[in-house]
Amino acid sequence: MSDGTEPFVEKVMDYAESNSQFLPPFVDIAELQKDWSAISGLMPLLRTVDQIKDTLSDTAMMAGSEAYVGALSYYNSVKQAAKVNAPDAKAIYEDLRKRFERRSRNGNGPQSE
Numbered sequence: 711m712s713d714g715t716e717p718f719v720e721k722v723m724d725y726a727e728s729n730s731q732f733l734p735p736f737v738d739i740a741e742l743q744k745d746w747s748a749i750s751g752l753m754p755l756l757r758t759v760d761q762i763k764d765t766l767s768d769t770a771m772m773a774g775s776e777a778y779v780g781a782l783s784y785y786n787s788v789k790q791a792a793k794v795n796a797p798d799a800k801a802i803y804e805d806l807r808k809r810f811e812r813r814s815r816n817g818n819g820p821q822s823e
Contacts, residue, residue: 711749711753716749716753719746719749720746723742723743723746726739726742727739727743785803785806785807788802788803788806789803789807791803792804
């Protein structure tokens, strides 16, 4: 239910209770009141949960980005160390570089960075 719909339904509830002669026979006012009561209680909770979800999503995105930048820095350092034959660097580089391999256009195997 959107922000524009809530005030409309609230007004209808007021009118339906005070002017029930306009209530269609197939609409049960007691059920309508239960539904309105439920949605009135749930909407504030839903808005709070949405805010929490957005905050968590933003935090996860930022932390992930920062972790990836740090990981790339490490990877580039290992890559440079492997080029000058630093001990253990080549094995680490070979393992990590798999992340950046892509398939060649003709599909004949991986293409290196």
